[in-house]
Every structure is written in structure tokens, then in C-alpha cells.
Amino acid sequence: MFRISVLIVLLVTIVLYWKNRKQHSLNQLKNQLLQNLKADRPGFLKQLRMFSFAWSALLFVLLGLSGFLPELLTGHHMSGFILVLHVLLAPFFLIAFTFWIFASVKRQAFIEKDWQIFKQGWTTIRSHQPTMDKLFFWSFFLLSLIGIGAIILSLFPLFSSSGIGNLIGIHRYVMLLLFLIAVVFYFRYFSLNQKIKIEEK
Amino acid sequence: MKFFLLLLTGVYLLQAADSLQVPLLGDQPDGNRATPIHHIKLLDQDSSVIYPDEHPLLPFSTQKTCGPCHNYAVISRGWHFNAADSAVDAGRQGPPFIWLNRHALIQIPLSYRSWPGVFNPQDLGITALHFTSRFGGYMPGGGVAADTSLQTLKNYWRWQVSGQAEVNCFACHDASPLYDAAEYVDQMKRQNFRWAATASTDLARVEGSARNMPDNFDLYWGVAPDEPRKQPPTVTYDARRFDKKGQVDLVLTRKIPNDRCYFCHSQKFENNQRQTEALYDDVHLKAGLHCVECHQNKLDHQIDRGLAENENSCENCHLNSGRFGAPKPQHKGLPPVHLEKVACTTCHSGPQPLNTSYLAHTSLAHELGTKYAHREATALPHIQAPVFARNAQGKIAPNYMAWPVLWAIVRNDSLSPIPLEQVDEVISPLIARGDSLPTEDWPLLNDSLLTTSLDTLAQIFPQQQVVLVAGTNRFFLNSQKQLTVQQTDVPEPYLWPLAHDVRPAAQALGANGCTDCHSLSAPFFNSKIRNETILSDVQASLLPGNRFMKINQATANLFSSTFLFRPLLKIVVVLFYLLLLAVFVLYFFKGINYLINQLNQQQD
Amino acid sequence: MSFKENTDNSLNRRQFLKKSAAAGAGLIFAPMVMTRARANDSNDLNVVLIGAGAEGSVLMNSMLKIPGIRFKAVVDIWEKYNLRRAVRLLKKYRHDVRGYIDYREMLAKEKDLDAAIVATPDFWHAPHAVACMEAGLHVYCEKEMSNTLEGARKIVEAQRRTGKLVQIGHQRRSNPRYRFSFFKLIKEAQLLGRITTVNGQWNRSVQPDLAWPEKYAIPEHILRQYGFENMHQFRNWRWYKGLGGGPIVDLGSHQLDIYNWFLESVPKSVMANGGTDYYDPSTHEWYDTVLATFVYQTKYGTVRAFYQTITTNSNLGYFEAFMGDQGTLQISESGGRAGLYREQMAPPWDRFVELGYLKPPKEEAPKPAAGALLDVRETLAPPRYELPVVMRDPYHKPHLENFFNAIRGKEKLNCPVEVGYETAVTVLKVNEAVASGRKIYYRPDEFKI
DSSP states (O other), X not given: OHHHXXXXXXXXXXXXXXXXXXXXXXXHXXXXXXXXXXXXOOXXXXXXXXXXXXXXXXXXXXXXXXHHHHHHHHSSOOOHHHHHXXXXXXXXXXXXXXXXHHHHTXXXXXXXXXXXXXXXXXXXXXXXXXXXXXXXXXXXXXXXXXXXXXXXXXXXXXXXXHHHHHHXXXXXXXXXXXXXHHHHHHHHXXXXXXXXXXXXX | OHHHHHHHHHHHHHHHXXXXXXXXXXXXXXXXXXOOOEEEEOBOTTSOBOOTTOSSOOOOOHHHHHTTTSOHHHHTTSGGGOTTOTTSOOOSOOOOEEEEETTTTEEEEEOSSOOTTOBOGGGGTOOHHHHHHHHGGGSOSSGGGTOGGGOOGGGHHHHHHHOOOXXXXXXXXXXXXXXXXXXXXXXXXXXXXXXXXXXXXTTEEEESXXXXXXXXXXXXXXXXXXXXXXXXXXXXXXXXXXXXXXEEEEOBOSSOOHHHHHHHSOEEEEOSSOBOOOOOOOHHHHTTOOHHHHSOOOTTOOOOOOOTTSTTSHHIIIIIIOGGGOOOOOOTTOOTHHHHHBXXXXXXXXXXXXXXXXXXXXXXXXXXXXXXXXXXXXXXXXEEEEEEEEOTTSOEEEEEEEOOEEEEEEETTEEEEOOHHHHHHHHHHHHHHTOOSOOSSOOOOOHHHHHHHHHHHHHHSTTSEEXXXXXXXXXXXXXXXXXXXXXXXXXXXXXXXXOOSBOOXXXXXXXXXXXXXXXXXXXXXXXXXXXXXXXXXXXXOEEETTTTTOOOHHHHHHHHHXXXXXXXXXXXXXXXXXXXXXXXXXXXXXXXXXXXXXXXXXXX | OOHHHHHHHHHHOHHHHHHHHHTTOGGGGSSSOOOOOOTTSTTOXXXXXXXXXXXHHHHHHHHTTSTTEEEEEEEOSOIIIIIHHHXXXXXXXXXXXEEESOHHHHXXXXXXXXXXXXXXXXXXXXXXXXXXXXXXXXXXXXXXXXXXXXXXXXXXXXXXXXXXXXXXXXXXXXXXXXXXXXXXXXXXXXXXXXXXXXXXXXXXXXXXXXXXXXXXXXXXXXXXXXXOSSXXXXXXXXXXXXXXXXXXXXXXXXXXXXXXXXXXXXXXXXXXXXXXXXXXXTTOOSOSEEEEEEEEEETTEEEXXXXXXXXXXXXXXXXXXXXXXXXXXXXXXXXXXXXXXXXXXXXXXHHHHHTTSSBXXXXXXXXXXTTXXXXXXXXXXXXOBBOSOOOOSOTTHHHHHHHHHHHTTSXXXXXXXXXXXXXXXXXXXXXXXXXXXXXXXXXXXXXXX
């Protein structure tokens, strides 16, 4: 079942890439990132945000690949060296992610304008990039909490093996969903071809 | 035409009669759980009733005595009796018999079943007669000991003298505390195959030896005329057990006492670092179960071997059916990957793994329970346990392991074992000459003696390379006739599952935490097994114990090393997670607060 | 090849002697060189076994080890036991064999036989052997030739009449150890000097009567048809007068035959004492204990020979000891009981060891204790020399091989009827001596027909 889910996510990724192949390029991505960085307010927080985001993103990708590829290719969950890698990288991701959250949470808080847009419905929300960004942030945050929390609970002898299996299942599916959201947001980024507009109080 | 019709009718009637065959009295229990009393006559091989005051007295025949009520033909195809039947699926590996000859430097796991890693006795020139007289004491009769198709013409006369060893119903079903399985062993060694079952019961005594009788020995002879020291097998029944009609009371049971199983299925573990007592604490037996409650069989005697798919496996009782009140294991804190990759027995069975494998003594290999028992800690044959390896399902499970030690000829990169009789004839005298130490381990050897032995055998097999394989060591003479040792993986050692004694949860691997296995010094991944080194001036080399686990040792060590800082890791991740949670909760409540305010404003 | 030639050859090739001895090939000392018959060639012989009891089984066991022998029939009146067992066994060895109860029926139906092996009770030897000879078969007849002299005579007469080969089953006559002892040690080397006395015995433990499975008992009418009153008689015929000759005939005939052979003579007289002292006389008509003294006049001079057979004690088992002024030869069919002992006054036997007649003795006489004031020693056993010949074959095999090779024209019989008859006379007179309680003299013409 999970393998099928991973396959679906992969297909979605491929489809999205295909749809955005003309807009999508690494150069463009680099330019977008640099533009966003320039648009961001300078300071320690910016440095922290940038640094932690980069690490989070990188580790997230590595964790995702180490988690999903074995499932996709072999039908079995990760094991051996890949498992060790995943287990070693995960805490670092958590740390980087925490820093990124701390650095970004204030600017990602919903403001009055966001609430007004919410009242106008999904179409309006979709068209308003900053709100969508925030939505992405908070959903990502929430799902991360669930996914990471499940794994942290499994580290302690609180649950039986089947319980731990369920927790791991939650982790996998939530992380897969996270991955999907990240992919969707990533390609949406290109399709809209918009700069990040930071709207905060 | 008439004849043809008659013939057809006859055939039809015969077939109909066959399908309507009435089950024997003892084949179908009527539901009464009490053990029926067996107040019966004993019959000999000719179906004559045995009266204790007759002369000469023959042993009773289980086929003739038990057969009228219990379908002997069906029973004799049961698991304990069908080893030599090539049509029977050999299934999962099981304990082998080990042919041991100290002076000929032979230690070979044998079985008639086609388990990978054992040798078939016939391939080594071991006749059914010799196999039976050597190992028959630990076989409950039937099978090899009674299969005429295995009996060579050369030994036909001897089989007439010794008789066949019928299925020994008493080996399991005799509930008398005086049943003497050790006596059965002794009788089989004397080639008293026909007499062994009788001798093992408390009904009779058997003296004498068929082995010492001439080829034309007759059951009705009496003493061997000119060999007064060689007494023929002679039965004396306990007349007090017979009533006037010649009937005896047999103390039999359906629920086999554990002692019956124990005689053949006992083991103890020795270790250089510490001596361990035999583990008598199987949790199931402590809980009041009998061996046969898990290892059941019906009339067909196809005993449940505890396979995963069987009704009485660990999984089925503890996870599914809950039979016998089997507690459902929580395995708290144990990630489910362990249940996929590791068999139940790994954590729960056998002795706690130590840094070096134990030397195991088993009933079959070390003749436990008899006067022939090998008692020294390092007594041959060398069996090691636990040795963790992948089972047929791909799970890591504990095993017993025995390296073969044998002489062979190299033929086209494969090894052809030299017939054992030939090796014994040539090598034993050479080595026995210098063997003066009273040890049950290998005799003291040195390069010179090995060289001489190899050279002597080489003269019998000119133009061929003769080797002695012991463990991973292959000894041979090079072109300059110098002793050379080469490392080899052929033949592989024989491994068979270790499943007893079962330890309770509190004594299982992992009861003290993950580091029971996942640490750089934990025996599970890092133990050593002994190589079979027969040269006394070379210390027995140790090999990695995980060579059969098919794991990447580096990865395992890396993973284990993460447990060094795991407690710290847990603290860190919990801390950071709580921070994240706090942030989320804070902004969540902020959001809730805003919404509430909005709602209030709207109401206003 | 004469023995002189043999001796010269063996003098020069001690190693060859030792090797052939070790291989059990003592038959190089046979009068003629024997070559082994190959299976499935024109040398194959079709045989019938008459009598498949204890002795018949022993002979059958030996013959199955001789190539070129094909069993065609087995005869035994005990159909459900002996006959069934023998036929089943022979079929296992892939002999196309048929079973018969009656020997006459067998002779009428089996037309492709070369030889008959007679291993029935003594009183049937003559009828069986004669019938077979008249049917054109060569005969191997177990000893004793008969329980009566009349029966033995009939066999000799039939042999002369038919010209068939008849070997009497005194198997020691073909035993390479015995042949070596006689031809090499006594005749050639004269190791013992002048033989003056002989001592022999066959002692056996008390044995219960032979029993039988009731289920397979022979019907009485068949028993009676073949001369037995009941199953006990059938199984224990050796003890019954009119059927066998008792232990002195069963056992003593083997050894008394050796006495005659080694002394190259027949006895002049016998005195014997014995009786049924231990067993039930109603079922043991013959004597369970016999002690006999013979007097021989040999080329050496007078030789006095003592023989005993007892069936109540097995002390020292069975052996024959020939004592001369130079040494003693003690020999037995059981290899472990043989040995040669030099007399103190005889010249050293080192020469004989060098020449290969003897193996050197194992034990040495221990030296006296050092510092002892008086040289007091116990009487020590003299060193024991061993024969350089071993026999690992079953006891009857060489004798059977000699018989079959004689049929094939490759050898002469080692125990033809004339020799067997002399032994029969020697042995059967002993019972007469016991019964009469007086010295019995043998007439020379009694030994000849």
C-alpha cells in the first residue's frame, strides 16, 4: 500500500515537472532564491532563516529519498546503511527545522488581511501567494509535528510492537504527504512565477 | 466373457472392501479422555503368545502386539520413522547423527534426509546395519532399522541374526517410570535390534549380544556352542507381570511424558569462559505444558515440528489462537522490524549468547543419558551454539553448528569423501599409536603426523589430491610433499535450528534494552565461533559469529554505535520537539483567540 | 610341483611366504596349484543343498562367498522354517532356486545339477549321498559319513560304483593352517622331532536342548516319514541313538581325523570311558562325557593319544596338541588357540624362524631380579611360536573350494571317501568301547573296503 502511495507521489511529481518543465530550471530556481533573499530583511534572523532553511530542505530531501526510494525500488522499508543514514540525519533535520521554524514563525503568522482572504473562499486564497505560502508553512509545520512526534514516541518503550508499527506508519504516510505538499508548492512556485511577497505585521 | 465379468466383479468388490476398511480399535478415540488400560497378551514375531516360562523366549513384537489395534503401517510412516524414505519431504533441518572417529579424524554430520549440509550415510559407505547399531539407540525403531531396501546383501546374514528393529511404541508411550531408554541404546549397540524394545521395558531383561553371534545364528539355538563368553541374546520375562492367561498390564499413555522426549532431545551448553548447567527452565514446561502439547501428532505420527505455519507455532499460539492461555506479547518498545527480520527463537531460545559460542552437547551426538556419554567440556563431536543464521524464511534464528572433518579427494574442484572404512583402516593405526592422553577431544596431532597420514592415503589414491578438511582448513601435501593449509568454504558446516529451552520475556534478548544486541560489544553481532582446528600446536582460531547472518558488519556496527549517544539523542530530540510544539500551540491559541474575537465582533 | 621345490622357493622368498600367508592364501601348499573359478563362465557349477539346518546354513554361507556356484535347489523337510528361510535367502542372492521337502522329488525334477551338498542328520547321509551319486551328482557329505559303519560303507561302495567325487566334510583337511602344520612343520621340517603323545579335546558348556517355534512345527506324519518320532528328536537328533552318534562323533570325528592325518596312521586300539552323566538320558541317549585313549603304531613308533569331549564345561575349548621330543604343536580351528613350543633340550628354533616356518615368539623370558642372592624363578611358560599362516575365510570355505575345484579337474580331493571311512571307523568304535567298558582293537582290514 505504501509503495503504491509513493508511486502516486512520484507520478504526481513527474506530472508537475512535466507541466512546468518550460518554466522550471535550476538557474531560475537559484535566481528566485537569491531574489527572495534580497527581499528578506537583513539581520541575524535572516541569516538563521536562510541557513536553517537550506539545511532543512537538504536534509528533508535526503530523508525523503532514503525513506521512499527503498520502498519504491524494492517494496521493503529501508534497512542497512540507508536506515543508519536516515536515523543519523533525522535529528539534524529536527534541529535545523526547529531553528527555521523559530526564525520564520513570526512572519508566517496569519494577519488580518489573511483572515479576510480566508473569508472570501478558496479561489481567492489560491490567487494570493503570500497567504498560500503561509498555509503551506502551517500545514507543513503541523504535519511535521505529527510525523516527528510519532517517531519520537516510538523511541520509548511505551507502545507494543504493533503500536510502534502504527506510529511508524503514521510517520511514513505523514512524511509522504509532507513530501507531496512540498512538491506541489515547489512547482506552484514556478508556475505562478511570482516572487515571494512577504507580508507580515 | 463370463470369466472377464467375474474378474471385473472381483476387482470391484476388492476395491469396495478396501474403501470400507474398518478403522482399528485404537485408531479412533471415542472422546473419552482417560487412558485406556492395556491388559493384553504379548505376541512374538510369529504372532505366538509369550508365556514367561517357555523356552526359548523371544522378544515381543510391537507390530504383532500393538498392530491388531493400532495401524502399524500408518504409524510406521510417521516423522520419526521415515528418514530414509526419499519420497518424504525433508523439510526444515534437524539434528543430525554425527559419525565420529577420533583416531581417523572424522566428524561428519549424517542423515538419510536430504538436508543441505549433511552427508548421506550411503555416500560414505556406511551400511544401514552399522548406522543402526551405532545410532539406533536414539531412533525409536522402524525406518532405517527396518527398511529392507537399505540393507546390503553383504550384511544380509547379520540382519537375519539381529532382526529388524520394529517401531518401538514404548519409546514414547510407556508411562512407566522404569522405562529404560539407556538400555535400548545398549541393546542396539549390541545389534540386538529384535530385542531392544523388550529390553527397555520393565517387563523383561535381555542379556547377550547378537553382534557376537555367527552368521547362521538361530533364535532357537540357545548358547553359542563353542563361544561360552559370547552369549546370544536371551530374554527373561518378569513372570510376576503375567497372569494365568498370559496377559500383562502395560502402563501406557497418550500424553507422552517429557522424559521420553528428553532422552533423545536433551542438550547442555559448555563455554570456556564459564560452565553452564543444562538449562532446565523452558518457560512452557514451567507453565505446566508437555512437549507433546506443542509437538502434537495424530495417528499418522506426523509430528508438529514447530514450523511457523503449523498450528502450534510460536506465532499461532501467542499471536493468534491464544492456545493453552499463551500470553500475547506486547514487545513494548520493540520496533516491528525485529519481528520481520528475527525469529522468535533468537531472543527467547537457548542460552544467552556470550562472546564465544558455547560447545553444545546433545543426546544424539554425545550419547547423553548413557554410560557412553561424552562428558568432557570439549568432548567430540564439537557442536557450537548459538550460531545465528538466516532461516528458510530469511529471518535470523539461532542454530547449532557442526563443522565436518573428513578426508576427501579433490575431483574437478569438488570434494569426494573417501569411504570411512578405508580411512579408518589406514589412518586410525597411525594416530592411535601416539594417542596416550585420556581425552575426549581430538588426539594430539602435529605436522609430521598429519603429513604421514596424508602421504599414506595418497599412496592409495595415486595421481589424486587427498585432503583433510577441518572447519575452514584444508590440509594437503603440495608438490614437495610439504603440509599446506588452505582456507576453504567447502564443505559448509551444518546448521540446524535451536529452539529450546525457551526463556521467558524477562530473560529474553532485549529485556535489558536495545543494547543487548545493538552495542559494539554485544555478542549477538560480535560473538566468535570456533574454527575446527585439529592441530594441537595451533590455537583454535575464532571466526566471526555473524558469518551466516548475511549482514553487513560495518552497517551493524555503525547502527550499534548510534546507541552510544542514543540517550542524549532522545533528550535533545524531545527538547526540540517540545519547543516546536510550544511554538505551534502558542500560535494556534493566538489563532483561536483571533477567531473568537472575530466571532464576538460579529455578534456585536 | 613337489614339496621339495616348494620348500626351496619358500626358503628363498620369505617375504612372499609372509604376504601369501597374510592374504589367507595358504593353499599354495596344496598338492596342486589352485586357480579361482570365475563367475558366469563354463566353470559354474549347479548345486543342491540337502539339509538347510544349522550346518547347512554354515555351508551355504561359505558357498555364497565362492564364485561360480549356483544354487538350483534346496531340500529340507522343515518346510515352514529351514526351507523357507534358505530359499528366501538364496533368492535374495539371486539364485534361481526351488525348494523341496523330499530329496527324491528333487532328484526327479532337477536335471541340471553338478553336485549335492549333504548336511542332513548322520543317519540320512548314506541314503542321500548314494541317491545323489546314482543320479550323477558329485557329493560333498558332511561328517560323520554315517552313524553306522554300514552306512559309511554304502557311501564308499556307491562312490566306487559311480565314479563320482565324494568329499567328506572334515574341513580341517583343507585348512591352510592345518596343511602348513602337517606338510611343512611335521613332515618337512620335522619340528616336533619324534611325536610320542597326542592330546585333544572338545569341551563345551552346558546347553539347553534346541527348541523350535510351535507355530512352524513339522506335522508328525512327515516327521515319522523321515525317521523322527517328534520335533524334539528332529531338533536334537545328535543325542539320539539311531540318528546320530553323540558328541564323540559330532565333535570328536573332526579331531580324531586330524590325529590319523598327522600321525599318518590309524589307531590300533582304543579304551574309552564315558556316560550320560549330566543330561536327561531319555532325551540324551548318547554319552555327554567321553574320555578315550588310543594307541597308534606310527613310523615314529608307538604314539599314545588321549581325547576327551565333554558337554558340561567349556574349559580350554577345542584343540589338538601333538607332542614330540623336540616340541609341541598345539593347533585349533580357532586361530587364537594355536602355538608351538620348543622343548628345552631341542636345538634353538631360530633357524626355523629365519626359514619362515615359524613366526618369532612374542614374549621373552624375564631376566632375574638384579641383586638377588638366590636366583629363584617361577616356572615360566615357554615362549610361544606362531604359525606364519592365518586363515580369515569361514572355516568350511577352503574345503568346499577344494571340492568344487576337484569337480573342475583342477585339484585332488583333500578328504575322499577312503580317508573319511578310516575316520568313521576310528570314531564309531569309541562308542562301542564306552559301551563295552573294555579295550577295543582295530583290525587293519576294518579300515579298508
